Amino acid sequence: MALEKYNAKRDFKKTAEPQGVKKSSNGALRFVVQKHAASHLHYDFRLEIDGVLVSWAVPKGPSSNPADKRLAMHVEDHPMDYIDFEGTIPKGEYGGGTVMVWDIGTYHAEENDAVSKDNLLMKKQLKSGSIKVVLDGGKLHGSWHLVKMKGENDQWLLMKSKDEFADKKEFDPNSILTGRDFDAIAKGKKVWHRNRESDEKIVEDPILGEIKSDPKKAVKKLKSNDEFTAEDLADAKKISKFPDDWRPQLATLADETFDNDDWIFETKFDGYRALAQIQNSEVTLLSRNGLPFNSKYPEIAKTLESIANDLILDGEIVVEDSKGKSHFQWLQHLEEKPKQGQLKFYVFDILYFQGYDLRELELLQRKKILKAILPKLKNIVYSEHTIGNGTKAFAEAVKKNGEGIIAKKSDSKYYTDKRTKDWLKIKTDxxxxxxxxxxxxxxxxxxxxxxxxxxxxxxxxxxxxxxxxxxxxxxxxxxxxxxxxxxxxxxxxxxxxxxxxxxxxxxxxxxxxxxxxxxxxxxxxxxxxxxxxxxxxxxxxVIMETPKVETENVAGTKSETKKATTKKATKKPAESDKALSKELPSDTKVEFTNLDKIYFPKEKITKGDVVQYYNSVADYILPYLIDRPESLRRTPDGINSEGFFQKNVAGTVPKWIKTRKIKSDSAETAVEWLLCQDKETLLFLANYGCIEMNPWSSRIGSLNNPDYIIFDLDPKGAPMKNIVKTALKVKEILDSLSVPAYIKTSGGNGLHVFIPVEPKYTYEQTRNFSHLVSQMVHRDLPEITSLERMPNKRKGKVYLDFLQNGKGKTMASIYSLRPREGAGVSTPLEWNEINDGLDLKAFNIKTIPDRLADKGDLWKDFFKNAINLKEILSKI
Structure with a gap:
């Protein structure tokens, strides 16, 4: 169905849906499954073919059970720009309802490895009424078939083929892009109206219509997303009584500044914190512990009386000099010297508006509302903020001899009368x-x-x-x-x-x-x-206030010590930090911090020990890291914390570190990955909280072609003798194919077998080879091995995990530490060490340096022995 039918169903003066424009299909073809809550819930299954999204409506959605044949109604083609839409189409428009991107990814025609041939093959399959594709999405994988029913123009059947991805019992019901459910999407801001940048239409706003002081404010020109409309209060709670007992949220002291796009940074004022309660044009100024401020600062209260709306504002009362610097002592002695400086009330938050409790709204949403409704008054000032760049904000505070900055998580709620770590105070003195x-x-x-x-x-x-x-x-x-x-x-x-x-x-x-x-x-x-x-x-x-938050532990931050900005703010290293630093390079760009922090409590191994370990093995581990994108597994609080993975390092690491933007097959925007190209970057990662190093299986220049194949022998409770037996069976089969096999410990309870391969085969080809050999192993050892992905189906057996061979998948590198008890290291082994006496705990941070001194790198010839996979397959 051509895009003319898509365009004919839509009035583009009323909907912002993209007009149907055909585009050329280049590279891997894409697919999307959109879950659509319209008059009836259904799934829209869309395949990119010849520059459009050929579409089917599937009432019951995809099923991974090959026995299920799901009805799929062929509907009009959609433009490629539709592929990542997630939001709400207004009622009354065609297809009105909420749309979710349930799954998205790439696909290719079954039994075809040449991307350049896919589009032509798919055109032929569509015309024939029999479509066979292999999907690589976030949820849907493997082979799927669409078959046109005889005698029916629009009715097709969608079914899963039998393969290793079949029979997955349940799929995540939420969005693959944002993790949201329908309710969360419906409450979001992606509503398809006319373009707000050009629309001059005046729209009645039922909530703003409640503003009694100025009826003209009940309508808004929708020119900019910065304006305040009813949508902005959609998630706010309506309450009947004006809250007069709320107290301010308090900030926690942090050790140093940082950069993070998920945080905003404001000036830390040197004055008195105050809440302004405005009800029926009457103002009550309260201190942070509820003491009245009206008589002390009558000028502020008088000015606030000109605000007709019922509000509760949060801010700071200060006295400023002519350069804008606040002076606490001037504020103290305002009565004696009323002309010394200018009295101001800086407002940085809003808690209540016209019967609505705003505390559950995200911070940036509250600030948007505050900026929109706060009038310009001579001594009432909206407190501006910057997003992401805390280092620059702190430097400005130092330059102005200010008190410091406040960092606030941009999506945080407001917690009255509580001190939280969503707000951090960072002081210059x-x-x-x-x-x-x-x-x-x-x-x-x-x-x-x-x-x-x-x-x-x-x-x-x-x-x-x-x-x-x-x-x-x-x-x-x-x-x-x-x-x-x-x-x-x-x-x-x-x-x-x-x-x-x-x-x-x-x-x-x-x-x-x-x-x-x-x-x-x-x-x-x-x-x-x-x-x-x-x-x-x-x-x-009043207690001793010491930093409760080390900002290097704030996920995704680029932490900068205050030493870089001002001597007064220099954080002095602990004596143990100094001692450990002496063992590290003195000419490195890395500034080591918190080296005495305990990472492994039982073994009493510190962060400094981890940094020193990587310093000692740098020459051995770097050949396996260079030119490979790194997935950063950061555990800055040690192994007793959960830690987190960080892929995108844009703006969070020093500029001297090399990075590479890589665009995912299923995403529109590129992600900036870190490359560990040298010893300094390796030490930076260790200092950054990366106990474990996780490189890709492919390198820059051949990202789609891995240079090794992985066999992950995952024990899941299996005894050591069975792990050993399985590893030896893998070796036996690979020997029969004249394939070199290299073995290492996982650093935990398992073993990894690696095969070097020429980087000219796809991930799918290498995964298929791993799968084939794994099937041979399972055929010979069915009692102790398993190919089942579900853990409850393979208890006590060695799982042959061939799925570790995939683009973007990472595994602990050779010589990498693992963040688990024992401080194990993923260590190369000789095959004669693979016996029932193998003790995996013997390979750890304390033993590996001596082992390297004794044996050297057992894998030093690894990449020299890369195999020609096509030749090997011809022997099978």
């Missing part, structure tokens, strides 16, 4: 609140006090943290003495009484903001400076 427990008498010509004696709470105990003798003016000294005399007491409030002459003890009721260079080993502040009193803090809440 060390600052924190301290409880005043006493003071000394002034000396010389000084008035008021000599120094404050400060502390922090550790449970119910007030720990002494040192005396603060600088940062005061004469006015401040007199004011402090006046306040402290009122709360003087006879005994020390500190758990351990400091030995200072002329001390006056006071009840721990006042909180001071202190700046200092660092804590000493005894918990005292070094070089402390008084900044002011904090009336918004409860003394019992």
């Amino acid at each position: 060390k600052q924190q609140e301290m409880v005043i427990g006493g003071f000394t008498e002034p000396r010389g010509g000084r008035v008021g006090i000599g120094a404050l004696l400060c502390g922090y709470y550790d449970g119910s105990e007030l720990k002494y943290s040192g005396k603060v003798g600088s940062g005061y003016t004469e006015t401040i000294l007199k004011d402090l003495r006046h306040k402290l005399d009122k709360i003087e007491r006879k005994s020390s409030p500190f758990t351990t009484t400091p030995k200072e002459p002329g001390v006056h003890w006071v009840s721990p009721k006042l909180v001071a903001q202190i700046k200092f260079s660092e804590f000493t080993d005894t918990g005292s502040m070094r070089h402390p400076v008084y900044l002011g009193l904090r009336s918004d803090k409860n003394p019992k809440d």
Whole structure:
């Protein structure tokens, strides 16, 4: 069916669906299965043929059971631009409903290996009414058939052929692209209306129509996605009562700045945190612990009264100088010097709007709403942010002598009255609140006090943290003495009484903001400076604030130490870090951090030990890593944490590291993969939390053609003697074919057999060879081996996993550590070591350097012995 029929069914003045334009088919052909909740739920099965998506509607969807023959109604062709659409078509339009990309990938005609011939073959198959294809998608794999029913123009049957991919019981029901279900997609923003960039149509907005102060705001010109419409409140909860008991979300202290596109970065203001409750044009300003601020900052409250909407805003009250720098002490003494600087309220979040609780919305969505509704007022300012580049934001804060930055996860919700790790504070200087427990008498010509004696709470105990003798003016000294005399007491409030002459003890009721260079080993502040009193803090809440988050553990971050920006912010390495660093190259570009962190608790193996291991084996492992895209398995918290995989390193690694953009067959955008080309990159990866190295089986220049074939002998509870027996059987069969076989430990409980192959065969060809040999092994050892993919069907047997041979699939490299108990290393073995006495635990981080010194690289001639696969197959 030509695209004319597709175009005829659609009014492109009302829908933004792509107009049907035929395109040329180049490279591997693509397919998509879209799950469509229209008047009736069905699946749309689409194959790229001759520049269009030839389409069938399958009511019950694909089944992997070859016995199931699913009805498939041939419908109009769709344009290629339709292949990754996922969203909602408005009701009333043709096909109105929610569309999900259920599966997507590439395919080829059955029994054809030449991509260039696929399109012609598929045109012939379509015309004949019998289509046989091999799918390589996220869910659907292997051979599938579409057969036209006799006497029926549009009715076909879709069925699965019998192969290793048949009889998969269940498929994931959600989107292969985003993981969303229908509800999540329906609530999303991908709704096909007219192009908002050019549409001048005025649309009634039922939610904005509730704005009583200005009826004109009830309509919006849909010119830009930055404007505020009813859609923006779709996920917000309607509540009946104005919430007057909410308190601010708090940030957690982090050790250093970082870059990450999933985070935003804002200025850390040096002032008082405040919530502004606006109801019926009446304003209540509250401190972070609920104290009223109206009388203290009446100018702010008065300005906010001009906002007619009911809102709750979150922000910071500051006093700025002419250069825009905030000064906490100026804010402290605003009453005495009201003209010293400019009073402002910086607003960075919105919690409530016109009866809607916005806390469940994502942060960027809340900020979008806030920016749209916050009017331009002289002392009320929207707090801008940057996305991704925390290093630059921090450098700007240092340049302006600011307090620091706040990092916030862009998709995070708002958690009232909680301190979370979705918000991180990163300071240029060390600052924190301290409880005043006493003071000394002034000396010389000084008035008021000599120094404050400060502390922090550790449970119910007030720990002494040192005396603060600088940062005061004469006015401040007199004011402090006046306040402290009122709360003087006879005994020390500190758990351990400091030995200072002329001390006056006071009840721990006042909180001071202190700046200092660092804590000493005894918990005292070094070089402390008084900044002011904090009336918004409860003394019992003041604890020693140390970084709770190491930003190198934030997934996908490019962590930059503050040393690169300012000396004041330099993070001093631990003594153990220094000791370990001495064993590492001194001229490397890698800046080693946290080397004393424990990675393997039972063995007491540190991050530094892991870095040093890779430093010692670099010459052995690099030949198996160079030019191969790396899938980074990062375990920055050690083996007791789950860790995560990172493929795309765009913007997260130093510029000196080589990367390569590779476009997946099933995705429109390229992913930037890391290449481990040298020792410095290897050490960077180890310092980045990569205990394990995972390269592709193919190299840049021949990415579609692997240069080794893998036999993964996965034990799943099988005894060692059966693993050994299986490995020897693989060797026996390969010997009979005159194929060189190299064996190594997996680094865990299994064994890997590798065959070097000339890089001119496809992944499918190498996988088929692995499958063929695995079938021979299983034929000879049916009692102890299995080809079953489902673990519950192969308990206690050695799984012959031939599916590890696939483009983009990765496996722990030779000489790679594994992040599991024992610190095992994937180690080359000699075949005479494969016997019942084999102890896989003997090959670990502590034994491999000596083994290499003794035996060298047992695989040094591996790639020299690459086989011609076609010649081998001709012998079978």
